[in-house]
Amino acid sequence: MSTPALILASSSRFRQMQLQQLNLPFSTCSPDIDETPLAHENAAATALRLATGKAQAVAEIYPQHLIIGSDQVAFCQHTQLGKPMSVEKAAETLRFTSGQHLDFYTAVVLLNTLTGRMHSHVDLTQVQMRELSDESIQRYLEQEPDAIYCAGGAKSEGLGQTLIAAITSTDPNALIGLPMLSLIGFLIEEGIALP
Template identity: 65%
Template structure:
């Protein structure tokens, strides 16, 4: 018997990715502090947050598979989160103009019945175009959801125009979920996608 699936995320982007796979799931808000720890590497932050989000819902969903996910961007020796305001997004995009950015997309699946946990971190390298202040302002006016994206670059939308190049083994990871890994993992837990 396949356990019911929970997505420990309120991200509309991740929810849409799961809907595309055609699986039944419930989205639930994780109760977990997402503050990075001092001296923590970006991939470790992403993985710790993904696991923490899944584990935060384990008591509520004791007979479920819980997907936890998080993404951290890294540039200039600094972790970049979600700007959450247009002003912060504009400042972030000015900093990132013409830069190489590493995106670490972490995902885990927790079987709360058995306690089994599988996890993965996918790395995507992005080269940003040189951007003028006018281009940044137009982008943010046309792509208001960018403030909820790590690095303010919503690559699946107009944010693609900000990018010169993407190097990745899974193009879905940049959106928020490393789908290639997740499909294999869910299959391992008995939930076949196809």
């Protein structure tokens, strides 16, 4: 039996770039799901529910494939932080997180729609933000327009690293948006040949 084709259930170019590093052929499909957190749902559960929902939404279109779903939620001062989606909201978020400790929960699922088997993992990355002035936030957002598409507004693989004092993680890829180390294990379990 041949290995099912790989689908990334995401329109995120950051996740696409991460997956391209594996030199595997894949297609992308943008899932249409409501990403609103549920009442009393913790950040890890939100991330996992959304990653699972994205994979399942795409499974309806691709019934004989391996589908990757992922989602990231930042958590700071008892508040879930998603993608700001505007410069104004990003600036507000960065003022809120200035000097604070953030937890980034990044979930990844791999769904084999042929067998129904689903692998899942939620990665925790802890980030200590620097004290940020309004001027430094404004300069950052002018020079890093993609930050509005990143949970918490800090694009760590770009200029966002200037906002961060320390990162603690078991998978440095997770903060970018896709926990690659767990995903690689899932792909190997599903028979994908990797070097």
